[in-house]
Amino acid sequence: MARVSFQTLPGTRDLLPPASDRMRALVQAFAAEAEQAGFGQIVPPMFEDLGVFTRLGEATDVVKKELYAFEDMGGRKQALRPEFTASVCRAYAQHRPLTPWKTWYAGPAFRQEKPQKGRYRQFDQVGAEVIGSHDPDLDVELIALAWRFYQRVGLTNITLLLNTLGDKAERPAYLAALQDHFNANLDSLSEKSRETLAINPLRVLDSKRPPDQPLIEAAPKILDFLSEDAAKAFERVKAGLDTLGVAYEVAPRLVRGLDYYTRTTFEFVGSGLDAAQNAVGGGGRYDGLVADLGGPDEPGVGFALGVDRTLLALDAEDAFPAADCQPQVFLVCTTGGFEAMVASDELRRAGLRVDRSFDHRSMKAQMKAANRSNAQVAVIIGPDEAENGTVSIRPLDDRPQFSTGRSEMTEKVKEQFLS
């Protein structure tokens, strides 16, 4: 009576072929790109001490209301990671590898939000971080890494937005100027933005609410407040991108959701996406975060790309089709013996992708299965073949079927794939 039926929780889903193959291929493409650039992989745990993540900014939504926090049996407060950067910084502080420490990662992150298109509670990211250098050339190298990755997978409708948020030192003056500007025009600011203003004036710039736009346009720009060092670094980043031919757009109002950013910030926006979630990736510098997590005062810079959103953007361009993991050879066997088992094992050891059917189905049914599997070749073993020590090799296109000795099977099958 009480018929139980379970399904995936809101914001989570099962990835089945071919979607799962496609995602894995995307991650592999990123891994290849990152490792070519000298990044090594880090695999941090999916949950950490709660404090690791609350350092991301007490005022951010990610920490305030989206964290999957819980306690272990001993009452230790912990949380599922909402992103990787904090874990990477923690890992640096814990292990103190040589700097600059270049590392890449891939895996799921968790945020408790209302799901919608391109937004899941468990979502996958790939990303890269560098700890231990102030060199703006690393900012460039990271942006270029993301950019080359997009090129590699065939994503073209993508815009790189670039900004700098200056150093911690000049931030107060800028924040004060922003406060003054918005306070002077409080009436024309939306209610939401007024709330945001009280918490973090920077993020008011991020509002997409139409009534706020004129005021945001008129707001003071961080570029006018930069220290000489920060300004020089920003120039170096832009020049570097120019040199590599990476197109970007300076977006003075680009602020990002996490509070830890300093200097360079950037975001990749999918222009082909009609969804509200058009940010497919983003990152920036976070000088000070490592120290916040109990490490030495080492600077850091990095980015994360949303795997699902990248895939969505690729969909919009009909690019990056699912990888082919279908069998090449299908074994049809009606003897009831072990012939199919042995033959498919042999072909697999020879490096071929091989499948067969089970449950002793009729030859007709097995041939249908062979056809449906999209294998190029069927190998048929019936009582006659078994008796004569032969197999029948039937290409599943127009080529003719032929018979060959059982001992030559693997060789003859492989020949089918040479042309």
Place this chain on the structure above:
RNA sequence: GUGGUCGUAGCUCAGUUGGUUAGAGCAUCAGGUUGUGAUCCUGAGGGUCGGGGGUUCGAAUCCCCUCGAUCACCCCA
């Protein structure tokens, strides 16, 4: 968390103003004589119409609740 739309077979959907055993296409399975796929023909299986309650002689159809999906706001990958 707030709001809009939606929820009928594995998939895509149809179901007229509430009226008899809820349909189609695709898919699946089995046949179309002796061991051979994609086409074609025939047939079969498969749904407590998301779940619960209510109105009614009668509900997939009307009302309420609930769960889920989806889109948007917020925020972000």
